[in-house]
Structure formats: structure tokens, C-alpha cells
Amino acid sequence: MLPRTRWLYLGLGLALRLFLLGWGAYQDRHASLAYTDIDYAVYNDGARALWTACPLSSTVYSDNYEDEEDLFNKPELAAHVHCARGIVPAVSRFVLQYDPGNAEAEDRQLVDRDSLWSWPLTLSFYMTRPLFRFFASLGDPFARETYRYTPFLALLMGPAHSFDTLWPWCGKLLFVLADVGCALLMWAILDERILMHAFEAPGLRTSLSTHLPGILWLLNPFPAQIATRGSADSLIGVLVLGTLYLLICATPEMSLVHTPTPPKEKAAKHDPRELRVANSNAWYGAAFLLALAVHFKLFPIIYGASILAHLINYRRHAIMLLCGIEKPRQSDVLVLGLEFTALAAIMYILLNTFAWAVWGQPYIRHALLYHLARLDHRHNFSIYFLPTYLSMTTDSTSSWWAWIAPWTSFLPQLVTVALSGFWLGGFDVVLACMVQTIVFVAWNKVYTSQYFLWYLWFVPIVGVTMHVRSTWHVATLLALWVAAQAVWLSQAYRLEFLAKDTFVYLWLSSLALLFVHVCGATYIVQAWSDWRARQSIAVEKSQ
Numbered sequence: 001m002l003p004r005t006r007w008l009y010l011g012l013g014l015a016l017r018l019f020l021l022g023w024g025a026y027q028d029r030h031a032s033l034a035y036t037d038i039d040y041a042v043y044n045d046g047a048r049a050l051w052t053a054c055p056l057s058s059t060v061y062s063d064n065y066e067d068e069e070d071l072f073n074k075p076e077l078a079a080h081v082h083c084a085r086g087i088v089p090a091v092s093r094f095v096l097q098y099d100p101g102n103a104e105a106e107d108r109q110l111v112d113r114d115s116l117w118s119w120p121l122t123l124s125f126y127m128t129r130p131l132f133r134f135f136a137s138l139g140d141p142f143a144r145e146t147y148r149y150t151p152f153l154a155l156l157m158g159p160a161h162s163f164d165t166l167w168p169w170c171g172k173l174l175f176v177l178a179d180v181g182c183a184l185l186m187w188a189i190l191d192e193r194i195l196m197h198a199f200e201a202p203g204l205r206t207s208l209s210t211h212l213p214g215i216l217w218l219l220n221p222f223p224a225q226i227a228t229r230g231s232a233d234s235l236i237g238v239l240v241l242g243t244l245y246l247l248i249c250a251t252p253e254m255s256l257v258h259t260p261t262p263p264k265e266k267a268a269k270h271d272p273r274e275l276r277v278a279n280s281n282a283w284y285g286a287a288f289l290l291a292l293a294v295h296f297k298l299f300p301i302i303y304g305a306s307i308l309a310h311l312i313n314y315r316r317h318a319i320m321l322l323c324g325i326e327k328p329r330q331s332d333v334l335v336l337g338l339e340f341t342a343l344a345a346i347m348y349i350l351l352n353t354f355a356w357a358v359w360g361q362p363y364i365r366h367a368l369l370y371h372l373a374r375l376d377h378r379h380n381f382s383i384y385f386l387p388t389y390l391s392m393t394t395d396s397t398s399s400w401w402a403w404i405a406p407w408t409s410f411l412p413q414l415v416t417v418a419l420s421g422f423w424l425g426g427f428d429v430v431l432a433c434m435v436q437t438i439v440f441v442a443w444n445k446v447y448t449s450q451y452f453l454w455y456l457w458f459v460p461i462v463g464v465t466m467h468v469r470s471t472w473h474v475a476t477l478l479a480l481w482v483a484a485q486a487v488w489l490s491q492a493y494r495l496e497f498l499a500k501d502t503f504v505y506l507w508l509s510s511l512a513l514l515f516v517h518v519c520g521a522t523y524i525v526q527a528w529s530d531w532r533a534r535q536s537i538a539v540e541k542s543q
Contacts, residue, residue: 040230305421
């Protein structure tokens, strides 16, 4: 059961989001500037196509359809029918053409109705017909030109399109519930840490563990606005935070408060191969949620470095404390990380294979390959927008920047994200993920305001494990962060609406925001190091 204070925060946070949903509906109807994000229209168009663009009445039950080629070659079908192009829907449509229950297809029966094999064939069709009809009627969400997301998102949002009054709200309500679920997972992670380290670090049991997720997330208008405007990022937040929660349940953080030391009395030596994770179900669940998060949006793959460092540290100290081996073999230490990597990779491959089998080549082209080669010349917070824009003024096939831009932005990200993950992950996996995300966003070749949400997920959790020497430091960093965005937005407004040539000033503003992000990440690591040093001293004194 949640404490009363947490219920209060949940109620207020939900009320804030419902108010913003109502305000957004009003603004969309009466204001010239829409409240709803353009991406939400893309989600809904993709969902509508997935659920309604391939009716069986226009395919297997239509005289115009004889085989799959008709969907693309016959104008009366190609104009309004957009079916999923994978092998599974194609086979399903083929099978339904020979369905004994289809009275209109008697000339295409597999066996005679009076045959001995007629009744078992009819029974098998009766049992499997709903599944074949489901796959055969799935549409292609990528028929919407700018739909670049996983088809599972359209699958989640689609059923509401059966109700005319419900569909504009369904996706936003889903995102709002996921947004509130992020706060519940923040509390769950903090409670798990308290359970594990309460005796070593009594400071973890502070009221901050309740108030920070409530104040910095549930009552924060920024994430509330992102969800109610129709951004699906809160779903990624649930998957990422769920991954970390299950991972911590399965492999507790050994070095969060202080580095464990070997016991004075040596433990009986056991074979390290006999050691198991604390919770097997949580272990497999963490691997699956990470694979699903990467499937939904590629960037959570960066957390692999933090997770590997965490698992290596956990395994090393578990062998030392439980097996009495002070210097375990490298193979025994690495086995857990390799196992988790293999599990997550297999699950990710299975998810993508299933998506490809249902939606075919358009899924590979639009949801995967597009993001790898994407070059966005529109002005955004990234320091790379200006060189990209300048390269668009010449022939892109001969522009040197068009060829090296992806690698120029990728290399700083790769180095800084990997180093921060491997350096911090063994001590505090949540802190490591937060620093990785700040660095990743700051160096990304494209990012906007909603990308900040990716690292705000971790702030209420990390805030409990930080020693802030002066509130003025935090206030100054926050003011610089807001000011850098304000300066950038002012220059973007002059460029976009007043047609002023502010490209250079806009790029300098992007550099300033990058500098603020670097300063913020440095300060967070320093404040966490101070907190951990104080806790380690307290533990040593108590011993």
C-alpha cells in the first residue's frame, strides 16, 4: 500500500494532467497555435491505417482480389487499401481464401465438402480463423508518410478508432497513465534501495524519497505537458525505469553507499558457478524491458554500458563475499554481463523479427534504417544543425558534411557515453544512466525540448543520493539551463517568424546550452561523490 502522502501526490499529478488535457482540447479548437503535438497526429494516422486500412471486405472477400500483387497493381485497391506487407499477413490472406466457411469461395475449396478430410479441415479452420482474420486485416501504419515509429505503438492506440468520440483522447490518456507510472517506478526504485541499504545509509530513509518524485515529476508541468500534448516518450520512461527497478531487484547495488570489504571471517569457498541472481523473474523481465525499450526508441541501448558495469561489480563482490574468493577469475566476473547481453539481444532480435514478419520491408526502411541515416537541417538545439543546414544548400551527394555528419556527431557521443557508463555504473546504475543521457542528448545531432524528459526521469531518484553544498549552486545551474533555452528560443523566433538571419547567434546559443549540460553533469557527479564519501565515513565509524 502506498503511504497517504504518495496518494496525495498521485491525485494531484493526475488532476494536473487531466486539467491540461481539457485545456489542450480547448486550445486546439479556439487558438491559432495548437496545443497538441504534430507527432500525435502522426501516431493516430498510423494507428488508423493499421486498424482500418485493410478490411477483409476489400481483400479476401472481394472479387477484385485474387493474390497479393493485386494490392499494388489494381488501382481500385492500391488507392485506398494499405495492408501489412509481411509474410504472416500475406499467408493469412492466402489461407482465408480457402476457408471452408467462406461460402463465396466454393471454387477455391482445398477438398470436397463430402470428403473424409472435410470435417477435420473445417474444425481446424474454425479454431484458427480468428487469428488468421486478425493478421490478414492488419494495415500498414507506414502508409502515413512520416510514421517512423514501431508498429506496436499504432497497435496500442488502434482499437479506439472504432469509436469516433474516443480516439482523439485514447493515446493521450495512455501517455498520461504511463507518465504517472513513471512516478510509481521512481518510488519503487527508492524503496528497493532503502530496503537494501537502510542500515548503512539512514539518510536514504529521508522524506525526500517520497517528496522528490511527487514534486519534481508528478507536480512538474513540464513532463505533464509533454504527455498531454501527445508525446509517447512517457512509454519509454516506463520501460527504462522498469528495467532499472527489475535489474536492482535481481542484482542489488553493492557499492551504492560504500565499497564492500571482505569479511574478517572467511566464508566457505563455493563454486562461483553456483551463484544465482536474487530474483530470476526480475532478471528475465529486466532483459525483456530493455529490449522492448530499444525497440520502441533506439537510444536506451546506451544504458548497456552502465548495466554491464553494474553487473560486473555485483558479480565480483558477490563472489568475494559469498564464496570467499578475494580475486575472482575474469571469466567468473564477466559471465553475468554476457548472459544479460545475450538475453536482451535475443529478445530484441525476436521483437524485430516479429515486426518484420508482420509489416515487412516498410518496417525495416522507416522504423530502423531511417533513424541511422537521418539528417535534420531544421534548426534545433543541436550544435550540428548549422553545418547540416549549410550542407543542404549544395548538392547533398557531393557535400562533404552530408557524408561525415553522422560520424562526427556519433563519435563524441560514443566516447563520452561509454566512459561515463563504465565509470559510474558499478557504483550507482541510476546515476550512470542519468549522466549518460545528459551527455547523449547534449551531443545528439537532433534534439528538442522533449528530449530533456529523457534525463529528467532519473532526477527524483538521484536527488536523494546527492549532497548539495549550497542551494544557490542548484539555483544557478537551473537558471543557466533555462536562460540558455530562452536565448536560443528568442533567436529561433526571430529566424522563424521575423525572417531575420540569426543562424550564427542560434548556433552560439546551441554551444552555450551544450556548455550548461556539461556543467550540470559535472556538478551532479560531484554532488553524488560528496554524498557517497560522507556515507562511507559514517559506515567506517559505525564499524
